[in-house]
Amino acid sequence: MSETVVEVSNLNKVFKDFWGRPKAKAVNGLNFEIKKGQVFGLLGPNGSGKSTTIKMLLGLLFPTVGSVKIFGEKPSDLEVKKRIGYLPEETTLYRYLNPEEILDFYASLFKIPKAERKKRVDQLIEMVGLEHARKRPVGEFSKGMARRIGLAQALINDPDLIILDEPTSGLDPVGCREVKDLIRLLAKRGKTVVLSSHLLADVEDIVDNVIVMYGGHARSSGRLESLLQESDKQTLTFETKDDALVEKIRLFVSKELGEELEVEHPKRSLEEMFLQVINEAKQDSISTYGAEYSGKVAAYLQEEEVGDVLEKLSQADVMEDLAPVVEVEVKKEVLQEVMQEEILDETPVMSTEEQGEEKKEEINDKLSNLL
Numbered sequence: 001m002s003e004t005v006v007e008v009s010n011l012n013k014v015f016k017d018f019w020g021r022p023k024a025k026a027v028n029g030l031n032f033e034i035k036k037g038q039v040f041g042l043l044g045p046n047g048s049g050k051s052t053t054i055k056m057l058l059g060l061l062f063p064t065v066g067s068v069k070i071f072g073e074k075p076s077d078l079e080v081k082k083r084i085g086y087l088p089e090e091t092t093l094y095r096y097l098n099p100e101e102i103l104d105f106y107a108s109l110f111k112i113p114k115a116e117r118k119k120r121v122d123q124l125i126e127m128v129g130l131e132h133a134r135k136r137p138v139g140e141f142s143k144g145m146a147r148r149i150g151l152a153q154a155l156i157n158d159p160d161l162i163i164l165d166e167p168t169s170g171l172d173p174v175g176c177r178e179v180k181d182l183i184r185l186l187a188k189r190g191k192t193v194v195l196s197s198h199l200l201a202d203v204e205d206i207v208d209n210v211i212v213m214y215g216g217h218a219r220s221s222g223r224l225e226s227l228l229q230e231s232d233k234q235t236l237t238f239e240t241k242d243d244a245l246v247e248k249i250r251l252f253v254s255k256e257l258g259e260e261l262e263v264e265h266p267k268r269s270l271e272e273m274f275l276q277v278i279n280e281a282k283q284d285s286i287s288t289y290g291a292e293y294s295g296k297v298a299a300y301l302q303e304e305e306v307g308d309v310l311e312k313l314s315q316a317d318v319m320e321d322l323a324p325v326v327e328v329e330v331k332k333e334v335l336q337e338v339m340q341e342e343i344l345d346e347t348p349v350m351s352t353e354e355q356g357e358e359k360k361e362e363i364n365d366k367l368s369n370l371l
């Protein structure tokens, strides 16, 4: 049985106004457990309580009611804090420092010895694809470049629990893929990852378990695979170039089921197409002042022996007993449906906005913007 890393019981957070009157009930009766090696997703639209929950996991906010245990202790415990890495929603960095200086500063806060510090800083900079910008002040960085340094900062102490608030926001598809691969690798090495996101397509292929939040409530939770499975439907897929065979099957389906068979040519995903275009640009030696896709992150992730950085990481037992990476074919529409169904079942307790049809339309609009 895997170790429980995070245990949340009846978690509530009410923000109060100057007079102590409840202003917003941001989190309402959350209960969940996260086991070692899991990638856990806190999903939900804007204002659903994800960041507030994360801040309570980190001990930055105190619950109004309920409790949080991290490694069996309170999050305010110093020993617990040493084992956590955190990427905040907004990457706030000292704008006149360069990546080397920033990472060295954070490493010194964790009292990492100087020689070890240098090694980790170098390898993390390489890992996030910013080697060529290591001497540039981060005030000049693009949003995605700043996000990469934020991620390196979150890993500087080789944490056992990594909490990432919107980890893919601001990243382009290549960066997004790399961060997702890194998260899976970390989980495989026995690290536990909690991430929040409203960009569902960005996280659906990496999370094991999710909570879908709305109005501070957990509206749905469990293994992503089972939440997305439509057990009352089946899909048949096969590839053929034989038009006569397709015609035969079409007639059969029409006769037997009275339904029209849909025949399509397989499509590449937009992500695949994008990655190919970028690779071609690289091969043509087109330069960029942005993050460089040197392939080093990919190489780093593929290596059997991960380098000195996150040394313990490579030594940690690979969690063979954990369920494998979710490989189900997940449809974005299905996840959207799950969210819609759960959200529309109940209006939020503290909502002062108009309810009914108008509210439904607003939520639908938001969701389609998000997806």
Ligand SMILES: Nc1ncnc2c1ncn2[C@@H]1O[C@H](COP(=O)(O)OP(=O)(O)OP(=O)(O)O)[C@@H](O)[C@H]1O
Pocket: 015, 016, 023, 024, 025, 026, 044, 045, 046, 047, 048, 049, 050, 051, 052, 053, 089, 198
């Ligand atoms: N310090 C605060 N004071 C008062 N209300 C707050 C405070 N922080 C958050 N809230 C309220 O709590 C609710 C949940 O906010 P939270 O930031 O946790 O949502 P979120 O799901 O992270 O949203 P987003 O995806 O936009 O980051 C919102 O209604 C927000 O206005």
